[in-house]
Amino acid sequence: MRYAMAVDTKKCVGCGDCVVACQTENNVPHGYCRDWIVENVAGTYPKLEIELRSERCNHCENSPCVRCCPTGASHIVDGGIVLVTHDECIGCGACIESCPYDARYPHPEGYVDKCTFCVHRVSDGENPACVDVCPTSCLHFGDLDDPNSDVSKILKNREWKVLAPEAGTKPQLYFLT
């Protein structure tokens, strides 16, 4: 099993519903977020191009955060989801420094926190909260090992990219372009 998410940058309108849904679902403290939206503007006026990306932890296959964790608090569970065990985390910040996507943050309670792909929902067969709430249905989640899953099908039919592939992290957050 290999969980992955595809974000349709052509459909995303940057409303921020995914951000709020995540904050509510996961009790993210005020002023922090596990997912966020980036607006990327490129080109020269009047030929400007806007790309909207809902970003979060990339749940990398070759995850530098898991590698550098001195206590093993950062780990990978079935399906390739990268998690942090709170009471094993010493809050040294090595994983935050190691993440090319700046997807982790120090929780005010001390441990390091990040997107969990809503593992508590996914293990019950549901979608992550951000996916369910998206009003334009631009987020696709599922198992890459299953050719009939939503995410497998859309990655087969559309062009996509990942962020900073040169970092060698093998990210599992795909952006449909």
Added chain:
Amino acid sequence: MKEELFVSGRNIPHIDPFLHLWTWEIPLYLFLGGLSAGILFFAGYFYVMHKERDMTVTIKWAPMLVPFLLVIGLGALFLDLHHKLYFWRLYTIIRLESPMSWGAWVLMAITPLSIIWAATYLKEVFPKWKWPFAWLDSFEAFAIKQRKAMAWALMLLSVILGVYTGILLSAFNARPLWNTSILGPLFLVSGFSTGLAAIVWMSKSKYERKVLTRIDLIFIFVELFFIIHMIMGLQAGSEAAIEASQLFLGGQFTVTFWVFVVLLGLLFPATLEILELRGYHVPGWLPSFLILLGGLIFRFVMMDAGQLTRYLY
């Protein structure tokens, strides 16, 4: 034009707009770790070379400082932790993939060893010293017999400690300025050079100062070579690496780096040391002070600059 904005209003403390999670604690620890490694290495080396009579400050006096330096360094590391009460988790597992894990274990070995080494010389340095318990006397007698083995262990562990202060940073692929394999050797020679500077500062023996100053000059020039090597390597690298090196080549750290680290922290004290070896009168503390200060600033610059660098997408 290329512009990137967080439209969902992300402004996480220590992360946005620029990563600034590690502030003064880690660079201070990297400095103290390198300094301790330098002092311990030369204590061990000159002991093994049978220089106990000629190099008393190197072997006996200077290592007395190390337990204090290491404890301050460890204290800084502890202060840096955000989940402090769980620090003991470091010692429930050995993770060879994580430099921070084996660094923590090396510290666990070298700190007690440095205390025992210093303790075996306490009576020589302070003749009135008395141990409060009899068993400490017998332990001291035992430890004195093991000095040679301890000297070898100190040399080995101090090289690991010195390299580790660099590898801790160079292992982070996400920060292009740090992600260069020269950083380990660079921090090692810089740490050894600061260690030598500290011993020279303490020593009054002409012979000892001369021997150590000569070695220090070699380390300073190797360090300069490594610095140039690092910048050349970054300049020849990917776009992210080129952008990282620009911080020192016209970017915001240019003056701090070239004036305070390279000029005042390496070239000027090296010139003073050469003059001293040639017989000119130079204030004995000045080159040492400059080298130590330069080493400290170097680690702060690398820490702050490295956290500004990232992959571009």
